Amino acid sequence: MPLTLHHLGLSQSERIIWLAEELGLEYNYVHHKRDPIFAPQSLKDLSPAGTAPVMEDDPSPVTNSRVVLAESGAIADYLIAVHGNGRLGATPKDGAVYPHFLEWYHFANGSLQPTLFRVLMARASDPSNPLVARTIAKWEHQIDMLEARLAETGAYLAGDELTAADIISFFTLTTMRGFSPVHFDTEKNKHVLAYLKRVSERPAYQKAMKICEGEDFKPLIGPVAEPWDFMKKRS
Ligand SMILES: N[C@@H](CCC(=O)N[C@@H](CS)C(=O)NCC(=O)O)C(=O)O
Structure with a gap:
């Protein structure tokens, strides 16, 4: 499965899991625990932003190589355009x-x-x-x-x-x-x-929140x- 979505407990990355569920995407889910309030090293290792959400697409159909993205808006735009066929966006x-x-x-x-x-x-x-x-x-x-x-x-x-x-x-x-x-x-x-x-x-929101927070x-x-x-x- 090429897509991996990283969530930090109780954080804005819940948006990306929810978006993926609304779009019916398949993805690997990785949960990161706050340490004790801020991002743990596991998240900082993924991208220079050191914040959640982070998305990995490996290989990305756009570049044929591994793409790592931080920033909710960038990830949402990418998922909608590359894997969502434009659904949930607007033109x-x-x-x-x-x-x-x-x-x-x-x-x-x-x-x-x-x-x-x-x-x-x-x-x-x-x-x-x-x-x-x-x-x-x-x-x-x-x-x-x-x-x-x-x-x-x-x-x-x-x-x-x-x-x-x-x-x-x-x-x-x-x-x-x-x-x-x-x-x-x-x-x-x-x-x-x-x-x-x-x-x-x-249902997609409820499922996403259960995945993210139990x-x-x-x-x-x-x-x-x-x-x-x-x-x-x-x-
Ligand atoms: N504008 C960024 C903000 C990302 C952000 O600040 N995420 C918080 C979680 S709500 C975070 O990772 N905080 C941990 C830290 O800053 O160490 C986005 O939308 O992705």
Whole structure:
């Protein structure tokens, strides 16, 4: 089996396992344990990025040699183009879905994830710093944008069907909230909460989360986000 997908426990590499499951790809799965918070040597040995996800394709049908990729977006683009026949992506042929797909796909890792990461960093450095309130306000504004979009589609970010824009966004709205707890309001964020429930019911998502985090794992899809146990032990 040429494809190997590397996941770091409780991390954004869950996106890639989920994408592979949605696409019905065959792959070898490698699980890396945090050491104790950051990437272990086994992950650092794979690519200069030293972060998860990492994908190996050996041999890649593109180069006829081993390709190793880090970065969620790069891996998602590669899997969709090289092994997915374009499924879960979008092109100009998809009409109105295409610009929506592009915007939300890039919003996920270009804006949403960095904002919640900044909330985590600002709180950790000094919870009384005004930067904390500013970064939370930015996060709430971005959630308002998602809320409006999901009210409009009543389904997924690009339109009626799931795309990689949803797959890249979902980690930040769920697992990442166990690192940087932010809550959702049951009224103000009702479309976001309905989306979390809807998406989490997809068989491919459920299978991916079991592979990544074990049979008993409960995704953070509700309004209240509690920190993961290993984060509690640190504080
Ligand atoms: N922008 C990168 C971020 C990758 C990243 O920071 N991954 C985290 C997991 S959520 C990681 O590997 N952290 C371990 C470390 O930095 O040591 C991507 O989307 O792949």
